[in-house]
Structures are given as structure tokens and as C-alpha cells.
Amino acid sequence: MHDRRGFLSATLAAAALGLVPGLAEAAPLTRIKALGVLRVAVYKDNRPWSWRNDGKLIGIDADIGTALAKALGVRADLAELIADESVDDDLRNGVWKGGLLGFQAADIMLHVPFDRAFAARNDQVAIVGPYFRESFQFACVKGEIDCNAPPASFRGHRLAAEIDSIPDFYLMGTAGGALAKNVTHFLTGAEAVIAITDGRADAVLASRAQVESVLAERKSANIARRTMPLPALPSPGWDIGMAVKENSRNLGDAVEGILAAMVASGELKAIFERYGVTYTPALAA
Amino acid sequence: MKGRLMRSVAGIAAIAVAAATTAPLLAAPAGPGDAELMADASSTGDVLTYGLGPRAQRYSPLTKISAANVQKLVPAFASSLGGEKQRGQESQPIVYDGTIYVTGSYSRVFAFDARTGEQKWKYEARLPDGIMPCCDVVNRGAAIYGDKIIFATLDARLVALNRNTGKVIWNKQIADYQAGYSATAAPLIVKGMVITGNSGGEFGIVGAVEARDVNTGELIWHRPVVEGNMGTLRGKDNGITGKLNATWEGDLYKTGGGATWLGGTYDPETNLLYFGTGNPAPWNSHLRKGDNLYTASTLAIDPDTGVIKWHYQTTPHDGWDFDGVNEFIPFDATINGKPMKLGAKADRNGYFFVLDRTNGRFISASRFVMKTTWADGYTKNGKPKVIPAGRPGAPNGTEKGQAVFSSPSFLGGKNWMPMAYNQDTGLFYIPSNDWGMDIWDEPIAYKKGAAYLGAGFTIKPIAEDHIGALRAMDPKTGKIVWEYKNKAPLWGGVLTTGGNLVFTGTPEGYLKAFDATTGAELWKFQTGSGVVGSPITWEQDGEQYVAVMSGWGGAVPLWGGEVAKSFKDINQGGSLWVFKLPKD
Numbered sequence A: 001m002h003d004r005r006g007f008l009s010a011t012l013a014a015a016a017l018g019l020v021p022g023l024a025e026a027a028p029l030t031r032i033k034a035l036g037v038l039r040v041a042v043y044k045d046n047r048p049w050s051w052r053n054d055g056k057l058i059g060i061d062a063d064i065g066t067a068l069a070k071a072l073g074v075r076a077d078l079a080e081l082i083a084d085e086s087v088d089d090d091l092r093n094g095v096w097k098g099g100l101l102g103f104q105a106a107d108i109m110l111h112v113p114f115d116r117a118f119a120a121r122n123d124q125v126a127i128v129g130p131y132f133r134e135s136f137q138f139a140c141v142k143g144e145i146d147c148n149a150p151p152a153s154f155r156g157h158r159l160a161a162e163i164d165s166i167p168d169f170y171l172m173g174t175a176g177g178a179l180a181k182n183v184t185h186f187l188t189g190a191e192a193v194i195a196i197t198d199g200r201a202d203a204v205l206a207s208r209a210q211v212e213s214v215l216a217e218r219k220s221a222n223i224a225r226r227t228m229p230l231p232a233l234p235s236p237g238w239d240i241g242m243a244v245k246e247n248s249r250n251l252g253d254a255v256e257g258i259l260a261a262m263v264a265s266g267e268l269k270a271i272f273e274r275y276g277v278t279y280t281p282a283l284a285a
Numbered sequence B: 001m002k003g004r005l006m007r008s009v010a011g012i013a014a015i016a017v018a019a020a021t022t023a024p025l026l027a028a029p030a031g032p033g034d035a036e037l038m039a040d041a042s043s044t045g046d047v048l049t050y051g052l053g054p055r056a057q058r059y060s061p062l063t064k065i066s067a068a069n070v071q072k073l074v075p076a077f078a079s080s081l082g083g084e085k086q087r088g089q090e091s092q093p094i095v096y097d098g099t100i101y102v103t104g105s106y107s108r109v110f111a112f113d114a115r116t117g118e119q120k121w122k123y124e125a126r127l128p129d130g131i132m133p134c135c136d137v138v139n140r141g142a143a144i145y146g147d148k149i150i151f152a153t154l155d156a157r158l159v160a161l162n163r164n165t166g167k168v169i170w171n172k173q174i175a176d177y178q179a180g181y182s183a184t185a186a187p188l189i190v191k192g193m194v195i196t197g198n199s200g201g202e203f204g205i206v207g208a209v210e211a212r213d214v215n216t217g218e219l220i221w222h223r224p225v226v227e228g229n230m231g232t233l234r235g236k237d238n239g240i241t242g243k244l245n246a247t248w249e250g251d252l253y254k255t256g257g258g259a260t261w262l263g264g265t266y267d268p269e270t271n272l273l274y275f276g277t278g279n280p281a282p283w284n285s286h287l288r289k290g291d292n293l294y295t296a297s298t299l300a301i302d303p304d305t306g307v308i309k310w311h312y313q314t315t316p317h318d319g320w321d322f323d324g325v326n327e328f329i330p331f332d333a334t335i336n337g338k339p340m341k342l343g344a345k346a347d348r349n350g351y352f353f354v355l356d357r358t359n360g361r362f363i364s365a366s367r368f369v370m371k372t373t374w375a376d377g378y379t380k381n382g383k384p385k386v387i388p389a390g391r392p393g394a395p396n397g398t399e400k401g402q403a404v405f406s407s408p409s410f411l412g413g414k415n416w417m418p419m420a421y422n423q424d425t426g427l428f429y430i431p432s433n434d435w436g437m438d439i440w441d442e443p444i445a446y447k448k449g450a451a452y453l454g455a456g457f458t459i460k461p462i463a464e465d466h467i468g469a470l471r472a473m474d475p476k477t478g479k480i481v482w483e484y485k486n487k488a489p490l491w492g493g494v495l496t497t498g499g500n501l502v503f504t505g506t507p508e509g510y511l512k513a514f515d516a517t518t519g520a521e522l523w524k525f526q527t528g529s530g531v532v533g534s535p536i537t538w539e540q541d542g543e544q545y546v547a548v549m550s551g552w553g554g555a556v557p558l559w560g561g562e563v564a565k566s567f568k569d570i571n572q573g574g575s576l577w578v579f580k581l582p583k584d
Helices: A004-016 A028-035 A060-072 A087-096 A116-121 A166-177 A189-197 A208-218 A249-265 A267-274 B002-022 B034-038 B561-566
Strands: A037-043 A051-053 A056-058 A075-081 A108-114 A125-134 A136-141 A159-162 A183-186 A203-207 A223-225 A238-245 B074-080 B094-096 B099-104 B108-113 B119-124 B143-145 B148-152 B157-162 B168-173 B188-190 B193-196 B208-213 B219-224 B230-233 B236-240 B264-267 B272-276 B297-301 B308-313 B329-335 B338-346 B351-356 B362-367 B375-378 B384-386 B404-406 B420-422 B427-433 B435-447 B450-461 B468-474 B479-486 B494-497 B501-505 B510-515 B521-526 B536-540 B543-550 B575-580
Touching: A028 A037, A028 A060, A028 A249, A037 A060, A037 A087, A056 A060, A060 A075, A060 A108, A060 A249, A060 A267, A075 A087, A087 A108, A087 A116, A087 A125, A087 A238, A087 B435, A108 A125, A116 B435, A125 A208, A125 A249, A136 A189, A136 A208, A159 A166, A159 A189, A166 A183, A166 A203, A166 B450, A183 A189, A189 A203, A189 A208, A203 A208, A238 A249, A249 A267, B034 B188, B094 B143, B094 B536, B099 B575, B108 B148, B143 B188, B188 B264, B264 B329, B338 B427, B362 B375, B420 B494, B427 B494, B427 B501, B450 B561, B468 B501, B494 B536, B501 B543, B510 B543
Parallel strands: A037 A075, A037 A108, A159 A183, A159 A203
Antiparallel strands: A051 A056, A108 A238, A125 A238, A136 A203, A136 A223, B074 B575, B094 B099, B099 B108, B108 B119, B143 B148, B148 B157, B157 B168, B188 B193, B193 B208, B208 B219, B219 B230, B230 B236, B264 B272, B272 B297, B297 B308, B329 B338, B338 B351, B351 B362, B375 B384, B404 B435, B420 B427, B427 B468, B435 B450, B468 B479, B494 B501, B501 B510, B510 B521, B536 B543, B543 B575
8 A cells, every 4th residue: 555556546646636736737748747648639420530430439530649649658548529519619628628518628639720810719729730631522423423524514413411511511502502402411521422432422522531531441443533623612621730728838849749750750641541541741731 | 072073083184194104115106197287377386387387378376475575575495406516507496295396407306395495305317428518508497297207318318207206217318419419498298298399409400399108208209390301100100291392402301400499388278289499400591492391480289199280480591590499378368359369489589479379370470679680570471571681691611701780699589588478467578688699701610620611700789788678578469568677688487476476587696576567676686696597486384485596507608799798797506596475
């Protein structure tokens, strides 16, 4: 009971409860190393970034979170966050305050848009470490649709999109609403992509990571990807980074160093490739 | 001789009581059944239903506390809901057989002794991590039936507890919380069935009304409220709601919204359930052409089959988040010399509707808030005269769009808090709010880590001196007879009595009493935290009691802006307060 190990674990348990003032108020990085755990918030049901496969939490963000913890010499505690109405709400629930029903705020949250105006209005967090450039991708079943044709010509075909997403708004509204009756809605972008691989839709508009990962897993040969830009698509793409509490900048600095090393060693690229996604550096990186 | 007979009768009664208390396990203890629930509006010794009767008029004929003596009202006791969960007490208590049953935030139920306030038992639902209730952690009340207390939980379950012990009798999932469903309304019990609506996120769900066996929780019927979706009765298909694709394009009806999150009322005379339905999804009205039936509507449903008998849509093709869930209260009145069976609803959209409750025919719509920017009244056929410039624009995603000022704000001219109808004055008492919002396209919006076409908004007051207003509405003329203005938004329910009184709470912490005829404020008491629950009254041991929950919370504090200035100094709490007149 009085051996060193017993004392240590008691101290850490007390620190976890905030009972050891020195440790609770220590610089976040020191505290994480003392506790031996990095709590990482990732989105729930966000394939290919973080989702459950046979009960196991996997995905690009899950692997990056684990790698960050490993580089810090601690264990990763991956916490699945349910998306609220906007990422601003998610930052409150996931990083700086915690959820109303007891979701404990994480040390770091992945998959946060890296955008100057967005960061400016979320001043309770520091958004760091941009690690990917995301964009929307249109993909078609070969022989059903000419993927590079003007969108108005898609009329009469089954078009898949995640409900209440930019792809949904775009397909419902483009060409004066001519395609509105043809849009089939899914609860996630990945499900929308799966629909074109098993004959339930002729084309899909989803994020590039969603399209690439599903097509890689399904080894679908008969799918073409649009190479021309979609006219008047409201998003040119966006950078994805990470968020830490505003007062955790030394954690943010440490993570940026680890990320740079992961890029240099090819580890980051390998994580993306594991899920069939082409690694594209963030524009801001 | 007479005295001796009395004593012996008393002796027999004492033996009977002893027998009952020593043998509670032999037979299920009796309790209120269908007949008692249907008669709740006139039985003054108890409060058995949400709304003081299935019509939910929130009217008690009791007169002992009246406009003449309410100034003397004092607390009898207060009971704490304890712990750290001190927020958002939107519940209405139930009173039966010397016990007050009240639900608390975070899906809890408490039983308190109605004479002393001592806790008899409490039940705390074990909530899973993965729930994301949209609008705070509230619950609005329980139902009582026989030996059971039944309530709904934030993770979309119905739980029946033994009302004497608080032990679970049955516990049924009514929807999948992982798919975004939740439950906060008080259940309605009709003909041995628990009737509930559903609640959930802004997309991906379809509103529905369901009936379950009160003794087992087994589903009897399911009625989706969005046209094109199939209903069921005892496990078999029972016809689709409305007509497929009549007012929806493509497959949007499968995720059309319309959550029935506030529950419903029942009129035994017409044998109809009345349920309000929420706003349609997705939020951007430009992507879902058509009226989007039956969202933002009141539905009359046959409780025996779950078939929709009539509908009236208060906000066709909603684009302002004016969901139509508000309670529809049956009442009778003589209009133009003709006695009529009517019903009334004060809507989020700022209009007070009177309909013929037998067939849904439109009688009138009267504005009960300062300003409506989205419509300028209703035609005599019951269609809104929509002002096109008042509809938020279609998002274009490239730049910040033109801001549209909209009143009421999306929190509504009236939100969840129930109004009351006084049979003596013939007036409805509406807890309303005067506020508006600027709404614009927000190009830099993100959802689940991805770019998104969002809308930015700020809620703001539209008057110098108030946001909240308790208004007395004459349903026959559509005129407001009196109003009481309150600085902070009103968020609690209303009670009215035969003593010419109206009770309601304020976020500033007061329970207040008003003269039902004139609106004069007669009494107030500071409860220590904001009052957002619904008051009740009953008679016990020859005295009239009034009770209300105190505990600031709900949707209002989740949104800030200028409106937050009116409530930023209000403290959290979680207590049941009970009042009576002092004995002479």
C-alpha cells in the first residue's frame, strides 16, 4: 500500500479528479504526461475518419489520434463525439466546456475546419495542425451518366447525397431545381457512395475522402470520377485541422511538431492510404 | 347510541386501513383509471393529468384561494431535486392520494409527501453517453394510471414505475436515441393506452404519434405525420398518411421532420386526439417546394385506430422554424349566436387559432404578439397572407447574404409553455414573447467537420420594456383583453382558477398571481431560481394548495445575443414549491 506504485496511482487518480492543485493547474502538456492519457475527440459515425467496424473504432482520425498519443509517450483515449448542429457547437461540447449530459471535454479534437474566419469566432479554442485538404467529388456509374456533362443532363438519373449537406443543397437546387425529384437521400456521405457501388444510385456527390475510401474498399471498377469542376458549387474545398483549448497552446505546439515529423517520415500518408484516401496536404500547411 | 355507532364504524375503518397497509404485495394497489383521468378537470382533490384534464384547459374550479385573498398566500414547504442537476425544471406535478409526483431534468422522477414535502422515493434513469438533446435536459411531466407513474426519458424510452415504491414495472424503447430521437413531453393516457409523440434532431427523422398498452408498453398503433409514410395498427399496415408526393418532392418525405415533441390533448366528447406537428426538414425551405403536409399542423387522430380524421396547417411551407406543436385546447363557446364545439391553439408563428374541433374547419386567426413579419393575417379560408420579402433567402454559399428580419424569432410567439382557458371568464391566457431575429446566409459554416450552407441568426428584443407578455385573449373576438409585460422571456405554463385567478412563473424567479378579469398583479413570491414549470392547484384536508417547480433552464439560455441581458443574472435551482393560505 505504501510502495511507490501505490502512491503514484493514488496521486494520478487524485489528479484526474482535480484534487492535486499543482497538477491540475500545470501546463496542459505536463498534466497529460503525468496522467499518461491524451483524450482525443473524434466524430461518431464519420467514415472514413472515425467509425465503428465490427465494434472497433477505426478510421484516419482514430489512427492519427493514436499516433499523436504514442509520440507524446501516453495512451490515447478516443472519445466519440456526436455532431451537433454546427462545428461551433461541437467545439463547445468537445473541447472547451463539455456536453450537457456529461461528455467530458477532450484535450484535443480532430477534424476541425482550419479557416481564419471560423477560428476568429471560436475564441475559446486554438485551431492548429492543418493536416488535410478536403473537397467535394462527383462520381458516376460508367455507362449510366457522362460524369463530365453539365449537371442539367443528369435529369432522370438517381443521384445520391447525404441529407442536409452541401451536395444535397447543390443537387436539389442546381439548374433551377430540375434534379430535385431525382435526389436520393442518405444519412451519411459514405452510405451515399455505397449506393452507387451496389446499383441503388447512378451518381453521387460526396467528400473526396468518402468517395475514395468506399471505392477502394469495394474495389469498384465501373465508377468514373468527374474531372471538370461542378458549375457554381458553393465550396472550393477546405482545410482540416485540430482544436485544443485556448490555454493549451503548448499542447498545440507539441502536436504541430509531431505532425511535421509524421509528414516527413511518410507516416501520415500511410495512414490515409490505409483507408484508400490520397493524402493531400492542407493549403495552409 | 349514535356516538357508539360512530365509534364502531371508525373501528372498522381503522382495521381496513391496517389490512391494506400490511398486505401491499397481495394485490396491485388501486389507483386512478380511465374514468378518473377523464374526470380530472372536475375532481379538485387531485391532479391526475398534464393540463388538469385531458382537454388540458389548466382550469381548476377551486375558489378558496381567490382574487380577494391571494395576497395572503404563503409557502407550505419546498422540496429540493438535489444533486448537481439543478437546471431546466419544466415539469408539471401530479398529485394523488397524499403524494406529489414530479419529474426533474436529466430524466428523474421524485415522489414527495403532499403534506410535509418529505421525499418518498426517487428514480434516476441511467442515461447513455451518446445522446444529444437539442434543447436542454428538460422533462415536462409524468402520467399516472392505476399503480403506475409513467414518464419519458431523454434517450427515448417510456418507463412505468410503481407509484408506491418507484420500482420499474416496465421500460420500453420508443425510438432510437442513436438515430437522434429523444423524448421530453408528458405522456397522455386514453382508454388504457399511453399516447406519445416523438422528438429529435432537425433532420433524418419523421414525426409520429404512437399508442401503447399502459400495462405492458407494447405498441398498438403508429401514425407518421408526414404524408407518404405508412402507419400501423397491431403490427399490420394501416394506410399511408396523406397522399404520396402531393406536397413533397422526391424522397424528402422520408426525412421530412414534423416531430410531435410536445405531446397532445384528448377530447372525450368527440373521441379525438389532437397533436401538433413540428417544422419540416431540411431547414432551407427553397429545397422542399410545396406545403409539406402535415408539418406545422394540428392533427385530429382517432385514438382507436390511429387514423388522421382532419388536419389544419398553421404554417404552410415553413421557412422560419415555426413548428406547430403547440397544444390544441378543446372548449365550447357561442359564436354568432351558435353554440359550437371549438378548440384553440396559440402558435409559434404568432397567431391564435380557433377551429371547429369536430372537423378542423377554420374559424379565426388573431395575432397575439406585437409583430409578425412573415404574414399579414389569414384569409377567411384559413390560409396565411404570406409576405414574400419576409422569407429567408436561399443560401448561395459564396458570400454573406442579405439579412432578413423576422418576427417572431424561431423560438416563437409562444414556445412549449402551455396556456390556460378559464371557463368563467371565457378567456385564454397565453404566455407569449415579443422578439425577432436577423437571419442571413452564413458562407463560413461547418457541420460535422465539413463545409455547410448554414444560416446565421441573432435573436433580439423588439420592445424597450419587455420580451415576455402574458396575454388574455378573447377567443370569440380575437381581441386581447389585458396583458402583463415581463422583462425576461416567459417560459413557464399557466394555471387559471374559479377564484378569478391566473398563475404563471417568470425567469426572474417569481410565481405570480393575476386577476383573471383585469390582469392586475395581486401576488408574487420569489422561489430562488427561474420558474419555467407549469403550476397546479388542488384541495387537501379542506385547504387549497398551489404548487410549481422552480429551476431556470430550457432553450432560452442556450441562445444569447441581446436577449441574454434579460436573464444573465438568474441562478440555477431545482425545487418544488407548495403554497397555501395561513390558517386563521
